[in-house]
Amino acid sequence: QSALSQPASVSGSPGQSITISCTGTSSDVGGYNYVSWYQQHPGKAPKLMISDVSSRPSGVSNRFSGSKSGNTASLTVSGLQAEDEADYYCNSYTSSSTPRFGGGTKLTVL
Amino acid sequence: QVQLVESGGGLVKPGGSLRLSCAASGFTFSDYYMTWIRQAPGKGLEWVSYISSSGSTIYYADSVKGRFTISRDNAKNSLSLQMNSLRAEDTAMYYCARDGQIITGTIEYWGQGTLVTVSS
Numbered sequence: 001q002s003a004l005s006q007p008a009s010v011s012g013s014p015g016q017s018i019t020i021s022c023t024g025t026s027s028d029v030g031g032y033n034y035v036s037w038y039q040q041h042p043g044k045a046p047k048l049m050i051s052d053v054s055s056r057p058s059g060v061s062n063r064f065s066g067s068k069s070g071n072t073a074s075l076t077v078s079g080l081q082a083e084d085e086a087d088y089y090c091n092s093y094t095s096s097s098t099p100r101f102g103g104g105t106k107l108t109v110l
Numbered sequence: 111q112v113q114l115v116e117s118g119g120g121l122v123k124p125g126g127s128l129r130l131s132c133a134a135s136g137f138t139f140s141d142y143y144m145t146w147i148r149q150a151p152g153k154g155l156e157w158v159s160y161i162s163s164s165g166s167t168i169y170y171a172d173s174v175k176g177r178f179t180i181s182r183d184n185a186k187n188s189l190s191l192q193m194n195s196l197r198a199e200d201t202a203m204y205y206c207a208r209d210g211q212i213i214t215g216t217i218e219y220w221g222q223g224t225l226v227t228v229s230s
Contacts, residue, residue, distance in 0.1 A: 046217070
């Protein structure tokens with residue numbers, strides 16, 4: 001099973017907004033609303049940022065938002081801050097009853 | 111608060127075995143699917159295995175099928191991963207993680223990870 005498709009890197013300046021895409025198929029992203037997004041800083045465990053396509057767990061900044069259209073999910077980070085620089089991974093449940101991660105996107109704050 | 115604490119990682123030779131453990135606390139362990147997720151150095155996240163709350167449903171990634179065995183002890187709030195016939199490509203940080211009461215791939219709680227290095 002191949003990973004969901006994410007851009008390898010995105011970048012933006014402080015205060016700007018960026019969007020990270022996560023492309024799958026109708027057997028995963030397009031077929032289920034169990035899409036989640038994780039932030040990982042170097043040397044740290046991943047942190048859940050978005051669940052169920054667009055829900056923010058308690059404590060996560062409202063600068064992070066999620067959406068989905070067809071087979072592509074997106075994570076938007078608005079009002080970029082230096083602390084947002086990290087790796088971001090999407091994840092989706094699949095028709096094989098297994099979850100699948102995206103390949104990861106490195107966000108650089110210029 | 112929810113805590114997941116892994117142990118058992120270390121350096122092992124190719125073909126060797128290792129048993130990872132995860133001690134869970136702060137929630138009703140027997141209600142949740144539990145998973146092992148790994149991350150090779152400089153690489154992305156990979157689902158390794160998950161086990162249902164009762165232990166009746168188990169999944170393994172193709173890359174570890176037949177070599178790894180996941181198990182849980184609900185009385186002791188513990189999760190284990192027996193890793194046999196280890197290969198260099200199994201070198202990774204292994205995270206114990208809690209999914210939901212059904213498997214969705216949504217991981218709200220992660221352990222700090224335990225490092226497994228397979229090298230001669």
